[in-house]
Amino acid sequence: MIVSKLVKLSNVNALRLGRQIHFSSRGVGRSVCLAVRQLHDNMKCDQSVNANVLKSKGCDGEKPPEPPKPSQNDSMKWILGALALGGLGGLAYLLMSGKDKEKCSESSKPTTARVPLLTKDIPNKVKYLLIGGGTASFSAFRAIKSHDARAQVLMISNELHVPYMRPPLSKELWFSDQKDDDKTYRFKQWTGSERSLFFEPEQFFEQPSTLMKNDKGGIAPVQGYTVKRIDSKNKKVILKEDDYEIEFEKCLIATGCTPKNLNVFESAPSHIRNKVMIYRTPEDFEKLKTIAQTKKVVTIIGSGFLGSELACSLAKYGKPYNLQVQQMYHEGGNLAKILPPYLSEWTTKKIEQYGVDVIPNIQVKEVSRDHDKLKLLLTDGRVVITDQVVVCAGCNANTDLASISGLETDGRLGGFVVNAELEARSDIYAAGDAACFYDPLLGRRRVEHHDHSVVSGRLAGENMTGMNKPYEHQSMFWSDLGPDIGFEGIGLVDPSLETVAVFAKPSKLQRTTSNLDDPPAHYKAEQKEHSSEEKPTEKKEEVEHKPKTEEVKYEKPEMAEHKWPAFEEDHSSPDYGKGVIFYMKDNKVVGILLWNIFNRIGLARTIIKQDNTYDDLNEVAKLFAIHS
Numbered sequence: 001m002i003v004s005k006l007v008k009l010s011n012v013n014a015l016r017l018g019r020q021i022h023f024s025s026r027g028v029g030r031s032v033c034l035a036v037r038q039l040h041d042n043m044k045c046d047q048s049v050n051a052n053v054l055k056s057k058g059c060d061g062e063k064p065p066e067p068p069k070p071s072q073n074d075s076m077k078w079i080l081g082a083l084a085l086g087g088l089g090g091l092a093y094l095l096m097s098g099k100d101k102e103k104c105s106e107s108s109k110p111t112t113a114r115v116p117l118l119t120k121d122i123p124n125k126v127k128y129l130l131i132g133g134g135t136a137s138f139s140a141f142r143a144i145k146s147h148d149a150r151a152q153v154l155m156i157s158n159e160l161h162v163p164y165m166r167p168p169l170s171k172e173l174w175f176s177d178q179k180d181d182d183k184t185y186r187f188k189q190w191t192g193s194e195r196s197l198f199f200e201p202e203q204f205f206e207q208p209s210t211l212m213k214n215d216k217g218g219i220a221p222v223q224g225y226t227v228k229r230i231d232s233k234n235k236k237v238i239l240k241e242d243d244y245e246i247e248f249e250k251c252l253i254a255t256g257c258t259p260k261n262l263n264v265f266e267s268a269p270s271h272i273r274n275k276v277m278i279y280r281t282p283e284d285f286e287k288l289k290t291i292a293q294t295k296k297v298v299t300i301i302g303s304g305f306l307g308s309e310l311a312c313s314l315a316k317y318g319k320p321y322n323l324q325v326q327q328m329y330h331e332g333g334n335l336a337k338i339l340p341p342y343l344s345e346w347t348t349k350k351i352e353q354y355g356v357d358v359i360p361n362i363q364v365k366e367v368s369r370d371h372d373k374l375k376l377l378l379t380d381g382r383v384v385i386t387d388q389v390v391v392c393a394g395c396n397a398n399t400d401l402a403s404i405s406g407l408e409t410d411g412r413l414g415g416f417v418v419n420a421e422l423e424a425r426s427d428i429y430a431a432g433d434a435a436c437f438y439d440p441l442l443g444r445r446r447v448e449h450h451d452h453s454v455v456s457g458r459l460a461g462e463n464m465t466g467m468n469k470p471y472e473h474q475s476m477f478w479s480d481l482g483p484d485i486g487f488e489g490i491g492l493v494d495p496s497l498e499t500v501a502v503f504a505k506p507s508k509l510q511r512t513t514s515n516l517d518d519p520p521a522h523y524k525a526e527q528k529e530h531s532s533e534e535k536p537t538e539k540k541e542e543v544e545h546k547p548k549t550e551e552v553k554y555e556k557p558e559m560a561e562h563k564w565p566a567f568e569e570d571h572s573s574p575d576y577g578k579g580v581i582f583y584m585k586d587n588k589v590v591g592i593l594l595w596n597i598f599n600r601i602g603l604a605r606t607i608i609k610q611d612n613t614y615d616d617l618n619e620v621a622k623l624f625a626i627h628s
């Protein structure tokens with residue numbers, strides 16, 4: 001039976017070309033097959049152009065509270081805190097720390113203190129220095145350690161956590177059974193086993209004060225400190241807190257990015273700003289969870305990955321609390337900057353079925369306070385009342401230290417400009433969200449995805465040990481939206497490019513089974529440096545590191561287990577259950593999105609790497625076994 005449909009393209013202004021491709025399938029109902037070829041305008045709809053940055057951790061939407069300054073007072077507080085732990089000075093410590101709590105009752109700031117409390121306990125000379133305590137930095141550490149077994153690595157982070165991964169913050173953690181006071185942030189992985197958000201437990205890490213004494217090496221995170229400048233000539237970094245200087249031989253900049261806010265909120269008074277947040281950290285997760293349990297309406301602004309994932313997760317999490325979840329954005333549909341318009345439209349309908357009130361094609365024009373709620377006046381004249389706004393409007397690369405350090409940033413893409421070896425200046429590298437790198441195959445790029453931070457961090461780490469390898473391994477990304485949508489992408493996934501798509505109906509059973517048996521490639525990415533193929537060929541001295549109490553891999557949880565509510569099937573619209581979307585440039589495949597198809601990202605990577613022109617993409621699509 002041959003069933004084919006031509007997709008009705010909507011909101012496409014120029015040069016549209018629709019084409020049907022027919023597939024035969026022996027199974028009844030298995031082959032709604034479709035291919036669309038289109039060339040359309042880029043959707044120019046970034047709500048947050050010129051938006052300034054507002055960090056979310058502060059009380060009442062103000063700037064995040066600074067961790068305590070390293071002063072005599074700190075020492076006193078620390079000593080009193082220690083006494084409190086011993087049960088002797090508890091009251092005194094509580095009195096001191098209670099001051100902060102009072103000042104900032106709605107704050108999502110971390111509760112731990114700066115490590116170390118005084119900069120004198122930070123080594124002033126190290127071989128490897130990492131700026132930023134996120135995924136890219138930690139991946140660089142692993143690569144350095146596997147090539148330089150006794151490496152002593154100092155990591156400086158302005159967060160008060162040891163390194164952790166961010167993706168579960170908008171997905172798995174919302175479905176976890178963890179108790180509200182469990183700060184290990186445990187969640188269920190793909191295989192059903194549990195793990196923590198943190199890559200390694202606290203005891204894996206060295207103290208900064210003892211790092212240089214440990215001849216077996218290790219990594220010491222300096223937490224709650226900001227690097228304000230790099231002196232690239234004299235190879236040292238200068239801390240913002242008290243101008244403390246640290247010399248290095250090799251330095252990595254992996255400062256990530258900061259979520260954007262919107263001018264309409266940023267310019268509002270604090271009694272409005274305290275009901276507006278951005279979302280990036282475990283503290284933001286905690287804060288939003290409490291709001292979801294206690295308030296009536298949460299409004300998410302933004303159509304991208306984060307906004308869409310959070311909307312779906314909140315819709316499910318908030319059901320027992322009767323939470324109403326709204327998602328509004330400037331674009332015409334969810335993920336409009338990733339998906340072709342017809343697929344974005346279809347996804348939007350699905351998200352509505354999950355229980356999210358989606359309001360597309362609008363911006364917030366004005367905001368005011370309505371008793372204990374916010375009143376949003378939209379550009380189409382509508383008024384929306386909400387308890388909390390969560391702005392998910394993209395990210396700005398953290399490049400504050402660039403110009404003062406004589407480092408180039410990319411005016412168009414943002415981020416520190418680095419070459420294919422990820423080097424910005426001699427012995428200074430950049431990786432992760434903050435790096436604007438040269439991809440020899442696809443040109444200059446900046447990528448904000450977990451796997452990219454793993455892959456680029458690893459490459460930078462290897463090159464810091466002298467490997468001098470170019471960027472060759474294409475990273476991938478993924479997203480999960482409710483029970484019916486999961487996808488993985490690679491390369492240039494940009495709907496302003498010409499796209500060709502082939503779809504078939506999904507088989508939910510197969511998805512579940514195959515995922516459990518063979519997790520997709522991205523879950524293996526983090527383990528890759530431990531695999532034999534990645535190990536250096538020359539013999540390295542074996543060095544025992546601190547005991548690992550936990551496996552480091554991150555595996556995607558099985559969404560089917562989360563018992564999403566059953567939805568009415570909508571038979572009136574096409575079913576884009578499962579398919580492959582090719583993104584084309586100069587007749588070559590430069591990006592691939594695998595829609596509800598898993599474990600095939602390696603094949604997609606190979607196709608992009610081959611850099612071929614294809615006469616018939618049907619044949620290429622068949623390689624992905626979309627009907628099996």
Ligand SMILES: Cc1cc2nc3c(=O)[nH]c(=O)nc-3n(C[C@H](O)[C@H](O)[C@H](O)COP(=O)(O)OP(=O)(O)OC[C@H]3O[C@@H](n4cnc5c(N)ncnc54)[C@H](O)[C@@H]3O)c2cc1C
Nearest residue numbers: 132134135136158166167227255256432433448449450453
């Ligand atoms: C909620 C959420 C969900 C996500 N889900 C996905 C997903 O499903 N799939 C996917 O592919 N990607 C996802 N991402 C994106 C992914 O997590 C990021 O691309 C990744 O974390 C980037 O890693 P990084 O190390 O470059 O930056 P970060 O993780 O941001 O780390 C940078 C660190 O540097 C610190 N820092 C910044 N400036 C300084 C300074 N001057 N001095 C000291 N420290 C500094 C920052 O505070 C931060 O701790 C998600 C992101 C978020 C927020």
